[in-house]
Amino acid sequence: MMVAGVAAAVLCACNTPPAPARDPAADRAAIERVLRQWPLDVADRNAAAVCGIFAPDVVLSAAGGPDRNHDQVCMQFDKLFADSQHTISYADPEIQDVFVDGDLGAVRLIWTLTTTGPPGTAPVVDREQGLDIFARQPDGSWKIRISYAYSL
DSSP: OHHHHHHHHHHHHHTSOOOOOOOHHHHHHHHHHHHHHHHHHHHTTOHHHHHHTEEEEEEEEETTSOOBOHHHHHHHHHHHHHOTTOEEEEOOOEEEEEEEETTEEEEEEEEEEEEEOSTTSOOEEEEEEEEEEEEEOTTSOEEEEEEEEEEO
């Protein structure tokens, strides 16, 4: 009886559909598209799209500040977008390296953030070195799972 049970388990395992074929070049391109779209979403003050780049369980770390989760970073963007006296804009990211292995990807990049205040104040430009770890989501999309950034 034990042998029959083991044989049945092996046969069931053999009937499991194979994992989908992965195309690292296509995955890298998909991640880069997500990153290049993000500054456009910020410019449009599209909070849902801006937050959509982050996985629900994201951890964002910046030097000198506390880690933030999805809700915290989205509330921060909501507050920024609601403030008519200040604007933020991001330049197209300077993508230095993209590495993909299966359902994980890592991106080393530089973001340039420009913040403007009330009329008469000078814009502030901040360049940040970043390392973003992407995870493929169940729907096949790529979202940032871990983000680390520090000012240059």
